Amino acid sequence: MKIYLKKARLSDSHFIFKLKSSKEVRKISINKKKIKYKSHIGWFKKKLKEKKSLFFIICEKKSGINLGYVRLDYENFYFRVTIAIVKNKTALGFAYQALKEVERKINFNSILFAQVVKLNIRSIKLFKKSNYKEVGFNKDLKFFAKFINKRSFSRK
Numbered sequence: 001m002k003i004y005l006k007k008a009r010l011s012d013s014h015f016i017f018k019l020k021s022s023k024e025v026r027k028i029s030i031n032k033k034k035i036k037y038k039s040h041i042g043w044f045k046k047k048l049k050e051k052k053s054l055f056f057i058i059c060e061k062k063s064g065i066n067l068g069y070v071r072l073d074y075e076n077f078y079f080r081v082t083i084a085i086v087k088n089k090t091a092l093g094f095a096y097q098a099l100k101e102v103e104r105k106i107n108f109n110s111i112l113f114a115q116v117v118k119l120n121i122r123s124i125k126l127f128k129k130s131n132y133k134e135v136g137f138n139k140d141l142k143f144f145a146k147f148i149n150k151r152s153f154s155r156k
Contacts, residue, residue: 001062001093002060003067005056005098005105008057008071012057013040013044016044017037019086028117054079055071057069058070060094066086068084068086068089069083072102072112078145083126099126108150109147110150111145116144117140118140124142133146
């Protein structure tokens with residue numbers, strides 16, 4: 001199945017909240033604390049306004065149903081990658097397709113960086129398959145990076 005990315009909107013806040021709050025996602029997240037809906041809404045509104053963030057909903061092309069989200073947050077000199085897929089749609093290649101699609105949307109040289117909980121084997125495999133290099137680790141996390149080289153050719 002194919003996917004497409006749509007820009008996240010305020011109307012997506014409930015979907016994002018449910019996904020971020022799900023037992024499965026919390027278990028493999030860096031921050032395992034429960035999220036209160038009121039604080040989520042404040043965070044989500046702020047995130048949508050940030051010029052340094054790209055926030056997309058991953059949708060199934062045929063049905064249009066929401067499958068997850070992918071977010072890039074610009075920090076210092078790199079984009080931090082965050083991705084989540086709904087429980088019954090994991091391991092179907094949607095996260096891989098979403099990473100490839102978001103990379104196509106970046107129109108300048110960039111470094112993408114991801115922190116993955118060591119217990120999150122699926123995400124480790126995802127980033128390796130997507131040609132991210134493991135660049136470090138600590139007790140709980142593995143760190144991955146990828147350089148996106150966008151060449152612009154102007155032949156006038």
